[in-house]
Amino acid sequence: MTQAVPARQPRTRTRNRRGEGGRLREEIIVAAAALLDETGDQHAVTLRSVARRAGIATPSIYPHFPDQPAIMLAVVRREFAGLERRLASVVQEAGDNPRRRLLAVCGTYLDFAEQHPQRYRTMFGGLWTPTLGDNSLSETDLTLLGAQSMLILVEALGACAAAGMTTSDDVPADATALWVGLHGLAHQRIVSPSYPWPKDISERVILSLARLEAA
Structure with missing residues (x-):
């Protein structure tokens, strides 16, 4: 309530x-x-x-x-842009090590959800779902929301694959699986804060779904 x-x-x-x-x-x-x-x-x-x-x-x-849905859509677009800037920034800060970059991207994604839980849930339809046709919103617009963040994740995993740090043989598919895992963890930690989450749950999800080799 x-x-x-x-x-x-x-x-x-x-x-x-x-x-x-x-x-x-x-x-x-x-x-x-x-x-x-x-x-x-x-x-x-x-x-x-x-x-x-x-x-x-x-x-x-x-x-x-013109109305409340237009404001909500603007909030969602603004938050996706902010997430993309944060992910791009940590990629630069992480340096040349692909593994470090991937872990930084994943960790920053989870941090964003933890720091802004209501905004995060809104971005992914947990609190508000846009209706196609409202405010000139097309299916293409919905597809593009978060596309740059996903590209950053794909590129980070791809760099690990190129460096032989992961057993992934289908980077786009494994990056999608990794995002699903990150999103699921982020969402569940928001809605189930009292659950006794293992301290290393983030690492377990990331290392498993990214198919990273031992450091």
Whole structure:
């Protein structure tokens, strides 16, 4: 059951200068994401609640978003973009060792889900499912959501295969299996926090599904 969240007083907001409409759009998305974090309920993200959180009048939303589903879709797109940036960053930081890069990508993915559980569930349909045709959303749009993150995972596993660090003989298929395992673990840890998860459960999932050779 969703816990009641104390009402927040609307914050005082400085009016945007001419040409800064993009800033207001971003503030609306940030406000919606914050409400989602606090409530874990997409129904709590209404035009009125978002406007109140952003410190604006509800009609100020309409030049940027026609309705609540459009705001939710913008939140999902923003979070996928943020996840992709984090994964790309750890690939650079991990250096030239393919095994280290793959483990860093997988660990960062799981960390993202743990740090932003409600956003993560929303990204993958756990709290909100977009409807094709709404807000010009096509099946291609849905396919592209998260595509770059998946490509980063495929490339990381492929580098391990090229270096002889994994027994994978079908990198795209094994990367998909690895993602399914990561997603399953991330989701279950969110919805079953009291389960006595083994301390090394992440390593067990990653090493097994990536078919990594012993270090």
